[in-house]
Amino acid sequence: QQQVKQSPQSLIVQKGGISIINCAYENTAFDYFPWYQQFPGKGPALLIAIRPDVSEKKEGRFTISFNKSAKQFSLHIMDSQPGDSATYFCAATNPSTGANSKLTFGKGITLSVRP
Amino acid sequence: DADVTQTPRNRITKTGKRIMLECSQTKGHDRMYWYRQDPGLGLRLIYYSFDVKDINKGEISDGYSVSRQAQAKFSLSLESAIPNQTALYFCATSDSGRGDTQYFGPGTRLTVL
Numbered sequence: 656q657q658q659v660k661q662s663p664q665s666l667i668v669q670k671g672g673i674s675i676i677n678c679a680y681e682n683t684a685f686d687y688f689p690w691y692q693q694f695p696g697k698g699p700a701l702l703i704a705i706r707p708d709v710s711e712k713k714e715g716r717f718t719i720s721f722n723k724s725a726k727q728f729s730l731h732i733m734d735s736q737p738g739d740s741a742t743y744f745c746a747a748t749n750p751s752t753g754a755n756s757k758l759t760f761g762k763g764i765t766l767s768v769r770p
Numbered sequence: 771d772a773d774v775t776q777t778p779r780n781r782i783t784k785t786g787k788r789i790m791l792e793c794s795q796t797k798g799h800d801r802m803y804w805y806r807q808d809p810g811l812g813l814r815l816i817y818y819s820f821d822v823k824d825i826n827k828g829e830i831s832d833g834y835s836v837s838r839q840a841q842a843k844f845s846l847s848l849e850s851a852i853p854n855q856t857a858l859y860f861c862a863t864s865d866s867g868r869g870d871t872q873y874f875g876p877g878t879r880l881t882v883l
Binding site: 664687689696697698699700701704744748757758760761762763 | 774810811812814860870871872873875876877
């Protein structure tokens with residue numbers, strides 16, 4: 656049973672375009688939704704995260720949109736750059752404190768930004 | 771991230787061999803994790819430890835064991851390696867008092883022939 660599903664599986668975007676990656680989750684108890692970015696040869700690193708009390712969070716060119724009723728959240732990368740080319744993982748966890756706090760990751764998507 | 775180190779970075783071994791992957795961290799975090807990454811399957815949790823005396827199985831623990839030697843050290847062992855354990859292995863840490871962000875090491879690429 657896959658609790659966090661990402662789409663699309665891969666994405667190619669032209670420089671300057673908008674990259675949109677979607678994630679759907681099943682467990683309504685999830686209360687923390689991060690996106691991790693992984694460059695080739697490196698470990699994943701936290702990019703941006705959101706909690707269900709807000710519908711959107713923006714950090715620079717990166718925005719998370721959250722739809723609690725649809726159990727979906729998405730990552731938008733504005734003005735995409737070749738340096739954004741990486742693998743992106745969505746994840747979810749519940750609760751933020753306590754013994755059960757561990758992340759469930761999606762399968763990841765590879766983003767390629769063409770010059 | 772230099773705060774989380776993994777050794778070795780690359781390893782080629784043969785079926786049936788015992789192998790240990792080591793993880794050390796200088797972040798002072800209490801929680802540590804081992805994941806494997808396979809193309810198309812993403813990151814899957816093998817084992818996790820919330821403190822030195824706490825070890826928990828993840829979703830794919832069969833064929834693996836772990837040891838938390840100290841707060842800063844968490845080792846993953848393959849007692850008898852098999853080819854389908856060929857993967858990229860990551861160690862991660864987090865701080866129970868500061869939210870859910872996990873900090874990953876650079877990974878170990880393991881090939882089992």
